[in-house]
Amino acid sequence: MKINFILNKEAVSIDVDPMKRLLDVLREDFGLMGSKEGCGEGECGLCTVIYDNKPVTSCILNAIHADNKEILTAEGVAEEPLGKLLIECFDETNAVQCGICFPGFLVSSYHYLLTDGEPVLEKIKTALSGNICRCTGYKKIFESVLLACQRKKSGEA
Amino acid sequence: MKFYKPTSLPDLFRIVNDIEGKKYYLAGGTDINVQIKKDMIKDEPVIFINHLNELRGIFEVEDKIIIGCLTSFKDLLESILIKKHLPYLQKSLNAFASPLLQAMASLGGNLANGSPTADLTPPLLVLDAKLKILSRSKMRIIPLAEFYRGYKQFNLKHNELIGAIIISKQAEAGYDCFHRKIGSRKALTIAKIGLAGLKKAENGIIKDIKLAAGSLNEYPRRLIKLEEYLVGKSIDSLNFTDIEEILQKEITPISDLRSDKEYRWQVTVNLLETFLKN
Structure with missing residues (x-):
């Protein structure tokens, strides 16, 4: 089935099994390896992408869900000014350990920064509650997002 | 496929x-x-069906709130109508999974999946939610409590679909509302126990009570016998030996990978006590 969508701000079209997992479409058909597979059941957040302006787990979406929608992957987020700010803050606070969860955290954090951005720890924790870090480095991750929120608020970004 | x-x-x-x-x-x-x-x-x-937008949305029709089956948990969490008329239901939604799943998961899908652990079914049961069931030429409305018939067994014909969920705008009004989900962590956890309750008391006497449990039977269900027993009882002199005896007939906690039956039983009794005495 022919599926048309906007991927990282570019119109794309693909002939694909409509039930193919969106995660596999992104990785195999478009070579976007930022989205990882962890649990494959929507519980770990390694495959988080922005879909229709909301962060979702792409491992439990199908190609058909993308039809006529807009998708921003970790690669796309990294090109955005707020994505760059987040990467800078993750870097400064040494928030990334093994790194596999990082693209997912980046996408969820980006959405929070874009739609809310209030530097409030409890709100950040809720926004990131769908992403799991097996190194359990949450403290530094929350600190880096808090820092990004503060910088955005004070107009440094 | x-x-x-x-x-x-x-x-x-x-x-x-x-x-x-x-x-x-x-x-x-x-x-x-x-x-x-x-x-x-x-x-x-x-x-x-996700693109069929006529099955999506939250509407106010006379004294009812109608929720299209495709409405997501995120839509419900952000709805001004739900906040105004059904704040208890809205608060209960926070127990569900994570923001990443709340954005995609639909209310109709959650009910039709029929998981014994479904987070929102106990609150919807005590709110006396009804289902609008659609087929090609017919429409029927049934109480949610009559939808489940066994583990993943439904009161639904092969050509039918849950079209919408209907809740009275007054469903929460005047009640003390209670909902607890017991899991292993705060977010992204599957319930070991879910207990929902609505209670009206006057001068220390229970006038009206609705109770529903999840993860404790083959499907989430109302605790009708316990409700009948509790009406008219004085909150200060509740007999928990009687309550436990009736509860034993209403729930069948099991041991599985998430918990064991002794834990489930004791915590359910504790939750019930917390709700009834406050």
Whole structure:
């Protein structure tokens, strides 16, 4: 089935099994390896992408869900000014350990920064509650997002 | 796997009428894709419905709130109408999974998946929610409590679909509302126990009470016998020996990978005590 969508701000079209997992479409058909597979059941957040302006787990979406929608992957987020700010803050606070969860955290954090951005720890924790870090480095991750929120608020970004 | 994408609601029912055997409706995909991964769904036909926007939305019709089956948990959490009329229901939604799943998971899908642990079913049961069930030429309305008939067994014919969920705007008014989900962590956890309750008391006497439990039976259900027993009782002199005896007939806690039956039993009794005495 022919599926048309906007991927990282570019119109794309693909002939694909409509039930193919969106995660596999992104990785195999478009070579976007930022989205990882962890649990494959929507519980770990390694495959988080922005879909229709909301962060979702792409491992439990199908190609058909993308039809006529807009998708921003970790690669796309990294090109955005707020994505760059987040990467800078993750870097400064040494928030990334093994790194596999990082693209997912980046996408969820980006959405929070874009739609809310209030530097409030409890709100950040809720926004990131769908992403799991097996190194359990949450403290530094929350600190880096808090820092990004503060910088955005004070107009440094 | 045969795949269908209906062009409209009439087209959907035309397709559905032609498929006699087992089939799956694909909305947000959050349950179905896990079941495909686990080989629980193999070759059954899949009908995509997520684009049928007439099945989505939250509406106020006279004294009722109507929630289209495709409405997501995120839509419900952000709804001004739900906040105004059903704040208890809105608060209960926070127990569900994570923001990433709340964005995709639909209310209709959550009910139709029929998990014994479904987070929102106990609150919906105590709110006396009803289901509007659609087919090609008919529409019927049934109480949610009559939808479940066993583990993943439903009061639903092969050509039917849950179209909407209906709740009275007054469903919470004047009640003390209670909802607790017991899991292993705060977010992204499957309930070991879910308990919902609404209570009206006057001068220390229980005038009206509604109780529903999840993860404690083959499907979430109302605790009718316990409700009947509790009406008219004084809160200060409740007899918990009697209450436990009735509760034993109402729930069948099991031991599984998430918890064991002794824990489930004791915590349910504790939660019940907390709710009844406050």
